[in-house]
Amino acid sequence: MIPVEEALDRVLAGLAPTPAETVGLSEAWGRVLAQPVLARLTQPPMDVSAMDGYALRAEDAATGARLRVIGASPAGHPFPGTVGPGEAVRIFTGGAVPPGADTILLQEDATAEGTHVLPTETPRAGRHIRRAGLDFAAGDTVLFPGRRLTARDTGLAAAANHPWLAVHRRPRIGILATGDEISLPGDPIPPGGIVSSNAHALAGLVKAAGGDPLVLPIAADDRDAIAAAAEAGRRCDMLVTTGGASVGEHDLVQAALGPQGFSLDFWKIAMRPGKPLIFGNLRGTPLLGLPGNPVSALVCAVLFLIPAIRRLSGLPSGPVETRPALLGRDMPANDRRQDYVRGELTRDSAGQPVATPFPAQDSSMLRLLAQAGCLIIRPPHAPAAPAGSIVQVVELSSLGV
Amino acid sequence: MIPVEEALDRVLAGLAPTPAETVGLSEAWGRVLAQPVLARLTQPPMDVSAMDGYALRAEDAATGARLRVIGASPAGHPFPGTVGPGEAVRIFTGGAVPPGADTILLQEDATAEGTHVLPTETPRAGRHIRRAGLDFAAGDTVLFPGRRLTARDTGLAAAANHPWLAVHRRPRIGILATGDEISLPGDPIPPGGIVSSNAHALAGLVKAAGGDPLVLPIAADDRDAIAAAAEAGRRCDMLVTTGGASVGEHDLVQAALGPQGFSLDFWKIAMRPGKPLIFGNLRGTPLLGLPGNPVSALVCAVLFLIPAIRRLSGLPSGPVETRPALLGRDMPANDRRQDYVRGELTRDSAGQPVATPFPAQDSSMLRLLAQAGCLIIRPPHAPAAPAGSIVQVVELSSLGV
Structure with missing residues (x-):
C-alpha cells in the first residue's frame, strides 16, 4: 500500500495540459487561460x-x-x-x-x-x-496563463480590448461503468440488479472540475465488452472506469485491457474508503479505475480525478484543497490507512467551521454521502482526537461535488 | 441612506422563483431542484x-x-x-x-x-x-426542492431511478451597458472612449450564480436608446443596467424609463464602493441599476445580484456568504458607510485565512479588483481594527466572481 500523496503524484506525473483553443470573450468565463493577456491600450487612456x-x-x-x-x-x-x-x-x-x-x-x-x-x-x-494608465498601460500583462477565468478576469480582458482569448480545451473524460447488475435510470432492471449511479455522479464531478464528460454505454462484466467500450473512450484525455465488482473488478479490467495494450501501474492505496485503484495507460490514454461502491468511487474521484482534470486543464498541479475545522465529536485513533470520514459541516457561534463525523460510514450509503458537508481527513496512525481538536477537511459542496 | 441589509431585503422581496422545467438527469448537475425526488425503489433491493x-x-x-x-x-x-x-x-x-x-x-x-x-x-x-433499504426505501424523499444539485445528488437521483428531474428554469438576466464612451472589445473606440468591461464581467457573474445572461447591445446616453434597449430586456427575469455615468446616470435611467411605466424604488445605500443603486420594476420586470465604475458595479453585483439570482433560481433567500478571517494589517475606524475593502486572502501557518487590504481602493482599478482574493467588510462606525482582529470577508473566487 502506498500513501495517498504518492499515488496522486504518480497520477499527475502522467498527465499534460490540453492544447489551447480560441474562444470568444463571452464564452471564456470559467475556462483556464492558455496564453497571457497583454493590454492593447492604456486605461484610463488619458487623465x-x-x-x-x-x-x-x-x-x-x-x-x-x-x-x-x-x-x-x-x-x-x-x-x-x-x-x-x-x-x-x-x-x-x-x-x-x-x-x-x-x-x-x-x-x-x-x-x-x-x-x-x-x-x-x-x-x-x-x-x-x-492618471492615464492608473489601471494598466498598453503592453502590461494583465492576466497570466494557468488561471481559471473569473467574472472579474473576463471584465479585465474586455477592458484590455480582447474579443478573443486562448484557453485550454476542456479535458474530455470518458466514463465507463461496468457491471452485469446495473441499468440506466428508467430502463428495465434485471433481477437482483440496481440502477447505475456512479457514472452520473462522476459526470457531474467532471463538469464541476471543468471537464467535459463522455458517458459510455454500460459494459457487461465481460472482457470483450470492456475492451470494446474502453477502445471507444481512447480519444478522451482520460478514461475512468467504475465497478465491475461482481467478479473481482481489478482482475477483470486488467484482463480485458491487457491484450489491448494497457500498461498497468497498479497499486493499493493506504486509504479508506477506497479499494485498490487502477492507474495506467491504454496506448496513450491515461486510465483511472475506480471502485464500484458509490462512496469509494466518489471519494477517490475527489482525491484523484479532480486534481487530474485540473492538471489536464492547465491549472497548477496539486491535491484538492483542504481547510481546518474543529472536530464536533471525539474520534478514535486511526490505523495505517488514511481515512476520509463523511460528516456534517456547520459553524459555531464565532463562525468557525465545525466538522462532525456521521456515526455510519458504510460505503454503499449514497444518500448519507449526498448529505455530507465534508470529508474529515484522518492521517495514518493519527491518535485519538477529542471534540474541539483541529482537523483538516475537504469541503464537498464548494467543489460542486 | 439605508443599510445594505435593508436594501437587500427590498430587492429579494420583489422576486419569486422561476417555474420548473424538466431536464434529463445528465443535464441536472448545478441546477436547483424544484420538486422532491422520491425513491422509486428500495436500495439495496434485498439483503x-x-x-x-x-x-x-x-x-x-x-x-x-x-x-x-x-x-x-x-x-x-x-x-x-x-x-x-x-x-x-x-x-x-x-x-x-x-x-x-x-x-x-x-x-x-x-x-x-x-x-x-x-x-x-x-x-x-x-x-x-x-440489509434491504439500508440506503433508502421506496417512497423515501431522498432530495428536497430548493437545493442546487451536486454530483452526489445526481448519483442519488439516478440510484432512486429517476431519468428526469424537475428543476427551476435558469433565471435569464438581461444586461444593459449604457454610455456614449464605451465600445465592445475589438470594435472601433471613439475619441476619449474606453472598452466596455462591466457587461462581460456581469455576464460571467450571472453564469457563476447559475443564471443565463442576455447581453444587450450598448445603449447610448440617450433616453430613447435606453428605453428601447430596456424594452428588449423586458422578457428577462431581471434587467440589470450599468453605467451612463456621463450625464448623471441615475437621472438618465429614471428619465428614460419613467415614461415606459418604470416604478422606481430608488435609494442610496450606506456602503462603499457603490453609488446610489436603482431598484424598481419595469411593468413586471425587476430592474437593478448598477453604477458604472467597474469595482462599484462588481461589488454591488456580488452583494445584490448574486442573492437575487439565487432567489430567482429557487434557492433559499439571503445575503452572500461571508467567513471570518484574521486581519493582516491595521485598519482605521470606519465612517457611517459599510465598507467593502479589496484585499488579499492568504493563509497563516495554521491554515487560518488572513485578509490584508490593498493600499489602493480606487473604484476604477479593475486589474486590482481581479487580483483581490476577498472583500473585507467594515460595518458602519466600526472602530479601528488592529492586525490580527477577526473580520468577516466575502471570498470572491469561490463565488466564481
Missing part, C-alpha cells in the same frame, strides 16, 4: 476625473473667486479646448481632464451661477484626477 | 453482501467444519436456491444473500478445497450483510 465637478487650475480656485465655465467634459466627449486662467470646464466622472486644468473642484464644493462657478473649497493640484 | 466471501448459516461456521459450496451469488446474478445446513454459497460484494444464509464468512477467513470451504473464523449472524 480623467474621478468625480463630478469642475476642471480648473488649482491656483484659480480660491474661495471668493468666480470662474467662467467654458464648456463640459463628460465621459466619452472630451472638451476640445484648453482651460485658461479664470476658466473652468464642467466635468463628470470618467471625463477627460482638459489641457490647462490641474485639479477637480467637487460639485458639492462649488456654487453654479449662470455661466460661472464659485468655489467654496480650494482643492490642491492633482485632486480627484485618475 | 446483500458487503464483502467477498461465503453466504452460510452462522451456526455451521465453526472452525474445523467443512461446508459444501452449492453455487455462487455475484452482484446481479442472485443464487436461485436456498442454503441448507452444511452448505455455503460463494458470494461477492453486492451479491444477494440467498435464503437460508444469515451471515457472510469473509474469503480471507476461509480455505477453499475443491467444492468445499473450511472456515478459519466464526462469523456471528448478520455480519457483513447490508
Whole structure:
C-alpha cells in the first residue's frame, strides 16, 4: 500500500495540459487561460476625473473667486479646448481632464451661477484626477496563463480590448461503468440488479472540475465488452472506469485491457474508503479505475480525478484543497490507512467551521454521502482526537461535488 | 441612506422563483431542484453482501467444519436456491444473500478445497450483510426542492431511478451597458472612449450564480436608446443596467424609463464602493441599476445580484456568504458607510485565512479588483481594527466572481 500523496503524484506525473483553443470573450468565463493577456491600450487612456465637478487650475480656485465655465467634459466627449486662467470646464466622472486644468473642484464644493462657478473649497493640484494608465498601460500583462477565468478576469480582458482569448480545451473524460447488475435510470432492471449511479455522479464531478464528460454505454462484466467500450473512450484525455465488482473488478479490467495494450501501474492505496485503484495507460490514454461502491468511487474521484482534470486543464498541479475545522465529536485513533470520514459541516457561534463525523460510514450509503458537508481527513496512525481538536477537511459542496 | 441589509431585503422581496422545467438527469448537475425526488425503489433491493466471501448459516461456521459450496451469488446474478445446513454459497460484494444464509464468512477467513470451504473464523449472524433499504426505501424523499444539485445528488437521483428531474428554469438576466464612451472589445473606440468591461464581467457573474445572461447591445446616453434597449430586456427575469455615468446616470435611467411605466424604488445605500443603486420594476420586470465604475458595479453585483439570482433560481433567500478571517494589517475606524475593502486572502501557518487590504481602493482599478482574493467588510462606525482582529470577508473566487 502506498500513501495517498504518492499515488496522486504518480497520477499527475502522467498527465499534460490540453492544447489551447480560441474562444470568444463571452464564452471564456470559467475556462483556464492558455496564453497571457497583454493590454492593447492604456486605461484610463488619458487623465480623467474621478468625480463630478469642475476642471480648473488649482491656483484659480480660491474661495471668493468666480470662474467662467467654458464648456463640459463628460465621459466619452472630451472638451476640445484648453482651460485658461479664470476658466473652468464642467466635468463628470470618467471625463477627460482638459489641457490647462490641474485639479477637480467637487460639485458639492462649488456654487453654479449662470455661466460661472464659485468655489467654496480650494482643492490642491492633482485632486480627484485618475492618471492615464492608473489601471494598466498598453503592453502590461494583465492576466497570466494557468488561471481559471473569473467574472472579474473576463471584465479585465474586455477592458484590455480582447474579443478573443486562448484557453485550454476542456479535458474530455470518458466514463465507463461496468457491471452485469446495473441499468440506466428508467430502463428495465434485471433481477437482483440496481440502477447505475456512479457514472452520473462522476459526470457531474467532471463538469464541476471543468471537464467535459463522455458517458459510455454500460459494459457487461465481460472482457470483450470492456475492451470494446474502453477502445471507444481512447480519444478522451482520460478514461475512468467504475465497478465491475461482481467478479473481482481489478482482475477483470486488467484482463480485458491487457491484450489491448494497457500498461498497468497498479497499486493499493493506504486509504479508506477506497479499494485498490487502477492507474495506467491504454496506448496513450491515461486510465483511472475506480471502485464500484458509490462512496469509494466518489471519494477517490475527489482525491484523484479532480486534481487530474485540473492538471489536464492547465491549472497548477496539486491535491484538492483542504481547510481546518474543529472536530464536533471525539474520534478514535486511526490505523495505517488514511481515512476520509463523511460528516456534517456547520459553524459555531464565532463562525468557525465545525466538522462532525456521521456515526455510519458504510460505503454503499449514497444518500448519507449526498448529505455530507465534508470529508474529515484522518492521517495514518493519527491518535485519538477529542471534540474541539483541529482537523483538516475537504469541503464537498464548494467543489460542486 | 439605508443599510445594505435593508436594501437587500427590498430587492429579494420583489422576486419569486422561476417555474420548473424538466431536464434529463445528465443535464441536472448545478441546477436547483424544484420538486422532491422520491425513491422509486428500495436500495439495496434485498439483503446483500458487503464483502467477498461465503453466504452460510452462522451456526455451521465453526472452525474445523467443512461446508459444501452449492453455487455462487455475484452482484446481479442472485443464487436461485436456498442454503441448507452444511452448505455455503460463494458470494461477492453486492451479491444477494440467498435464503437460508444469515451471515457472510469473509474469503480471507476461509480455505477453499475443491467444492468445499473450511472456515478459519466464526462469523456471528448478520455480519457483513447490508440489509434491504439500508440506503433508502421506496417512497423515501431522498432530495428536497430548493437545493442546487451536486454530483452526489445526481448519483442519488439516478440510484432512486429517476431519468428526469424537475428543476427551476435558469433565471435569464438581461444586461444593459449604457454610455456614449464605451465600445465592445475589438470594435472601433471613439475619441476619449474606453472598452466596455462591466457587461462581460456581469455576464460571467450571472453564469457563476447559475443564471443565463442576455447581453444587450450598448445603449447610448440617450433616453430613447435606453428605453428601447430596456424594452428588449423586458422578457428577462431581471434587467440589470450599468453605467451612463456621463450625464448623471441615475437621472438618465429614471428619465428614460419613467415614461415606459418604470416604478422606481430608488435609494442610496450606506456602503462603499457603490453609488446610489436603482431598484424598481419595469411593468413586471425587476430592474437593478448598477453604477458604472467597474469595482462599484462588481461589488454591488456580488452583494445584490448574486442573492437575487439565487432567489430567482429557487434557492433559499439571503445575503452572500461571508467567513471570518484574521486581519493582516491595521485598519482605521470606519465612517457611517459599510465598507467593502479589496484585499488579499492568504493563509497563516495554521491554515487560518488572513485578509490584508490593498493600499489602493480606487473604484476604477479593475486589474486590482481581479487580483483581490476577498472583500473585507467594515460595518458602519466600526472602530479601528488592529492586525490580527477577526473580520468577516466575502471570498470572491469561490463565488466564481
